[in-house]
Amino acid sequence: MDPNECLRLLIAAIARGDAEQANEHRENLITWISRGGFQPDWGFHNELKRAVLKHCTVTLTPEEYEHHTENYDGYCTTCRTFTVGDCEPDTHDRRCDACGANTLYGTEELVMMGTIVIKEG
Secondary structure (H helix, E strand, C coil), X not given: CCHHHHHHHXXXXXXCXXXXXXXHHHHHHHHHHHCCCCCCCCCCCHHHHHHHHXXXXXXXXXXXXXXXXXXXXXXXXXXXEECCCCCCCCCCCECCCCCCCCCEEEHHHHHHHCCEEECCC
């Protein structure tokens, strides 16, 4: 899949008011990025970027989840990285020091949102 082409098609579908096609392209991007695919060149589409990346899942083992919650780590849905400490479990829409976006969430908050999935055994 070419995520840049998918983003172009998503933007075109939004521009022409085709919600069905827009949702299809959005879901394709979410699936692609959630599986570890590279992100498209977002350009000036920061709001669209935040909206898409917020729904990309991250899979953790129970041990990884325990580590992140015990250390009060947060996760940024824009740059898709964990912070180290200083993030309450219910944090949402906080500024990420790594990328500057207001998309830092507490680990437990993202589990409740369905963004972090804990993989058993």
